[in-house]
Amino acid sequence: xxxxxxxxxFPGSLDDHDARRAVRIAGAExxxxxxxxxxxxxxxxxxxxxGFSYGDYLRCxxxxxxxxxxxxxxxxxxxxxxxxxxxxxxQILCESHLLPGALTRNDHLHFICRDQKLRIENTxxxxxxxxxxxQEITVPLKNGEGGFVADERTLDMLEAEGRVIARxxxxxxxxxxxxxxxxxxxxxxxxxxxxxxxxxxxxxTGPTTEGLPFFTSILKRLVNA
Amino acid sequence: MARVVVDVMxxxxxxxxxGQAVQRALPRLGFDGITDVRQGKRFELELEGPVDxxxxxxxxxxxxxxxxxxxIEDFTVRVEAEGEK
Numbered sequence: 001x002x003x004x005x006x007x008x009x010f011p012g013s014l015d016d017h018d019a020r021r022a023v024r025i026a027g028a029e030x031x032x033x034x035x036x037x038x039x040x041x042x043x044x045x046x047x048x049x050x051g052f053s054y055g056d057y058l059r060c061x062x063x064x065x066x067x068x069x070x071x072x073x074x075x076x077x078x079x080x081x082x083x084x085x086x087x088x089x090x091q092i093l094c095e096s097h098l099l100p101g102a103l104t105r106n107d108h109l110h111f112i113c114r115d116q117k118l119r120i121e122n123t124x125x126x127x128x129x130x131x132x133x134x135q136e137i138t139v140p141l142k143n144g145e146g147g148f149v150a151d152e153r154t155l156d157m158l159e160a161e162g163r164v165i166a167r168x169x170x171x172x173x174x175x176x177x178x179x180x181x182x183x184x185x186x187x188x189x190x191x192x193x194x195x196x197x198x199x200x201x202x203x204x205t206g207p208t209t210e211g212l213p214f215f216t217s218i219l220k221r222l223v224n225a
Numbered sequence: 226m227a228r229v230v231v232d233v234m235x236x237x238x239x240x241x242x243x244g245q246a247v248q249r250a251l252p253r254l255g256f257d258g259i260t261d262v263r264q265g266k267r268f269e270l271e272l273e274g275p276v277d278x279x280x281x282x283x284x285x286x287x288x289x290x291x292x293x294x295x296x297i298e299d300f301t302v303r304v305e306a307e308g309e310k
Contacts, residue, residue, distance in 0.1 A: 058291075058292070059294055062291070062294065066291070094296070095294065100296075101296060102294055102296045102297045104235075104239065104240070104297060105242055105243060106242070107240060107242050108242070109242050109243065109246055147240075149239060149240075149297060150296070151238075175240065175242075
């Protein structure tokens with residue numbers, strides 16, 4: 001059985017090709033999805049890639065959130081479809097209210113691009129089960145508006161429910177509250193992540209291959225389902 | 226034609242690094258005595274019909290769901306008087 005993972009392209013998406021490549025390297029079949037198309041082509045999971053959809057106009061992800069494809073993604077994510085939002089995709093998930101909180105301008109105002117160390121905090125979600133608990137990984141990070149914010153009550157809830165799935169180590173690159181790099185929804189099928197695991201899936205182009213388990217996790221989950 | 230203005234500001238508890246950068250630049254340019262700067266967005270909406278309660282209710286809905294992200298931002302809606310700029 002071939003697992004089919006859809007990768008959405010919005011106008012201004014940049015990392016859709018790398019996301020599709022990561023899906024392929026992980027052993028699944030990548031399916032290109034278009035922002036104007038409501039039809040998700042019966043994919044088994046969806047990746048919302050990084051980039052600057054709609055030029056980041058209004059707010060990052062604010063316009064993409066109302067695109068036809070997102071109507072279907074939101075509806076099916078609420079019914080359990082695994083969805084991973086990376087960087088701009090994370091912003092879209094927050095704007096869609098599939099994930100709580102918001103991503104704001106980096107506290108130092110600079111765009112940042114570096115290889116970032118992370119600790120995987122929760123290995124029970126659809127996208128992190130192939131990691132070891134507490135595993136430390138290094139993957140590229142590149143953002144201008146990556147500071148995760150939410151009110152104290154929401155932050156406490158995320159912590160208490162184990163929904164902080166990855167945390168920045170050594171350096172907080174953007175002012176994210178409590179060093180949060182990624183979170184999940186309550187059911188664990190929707191995950192948002194600011195760093196870019198899809199750029200760390202093979203030695204030729206990545207600093208490591210430690211991003212790959214995000215993509216193999218979903219395969220394992222779906223094959224065992 | 227009527228104009229409705231929607232102002233969107235980051236909530237007070239949300240860090241505004243852009244506003245802080247502006248504030249830090251002001252004294253260097255000789256503008257003293259400004260203790261805080263918050264940067265926001267202003268939307269000017271031109272309406273086809275009259276600005277009645279129903280029209281304003283729709284605009285509030287648009288502001289709440291789209292123009293502002295109420296997780297981090299507050300908004301105000303006001304009608305701009307004739308001739309006002």
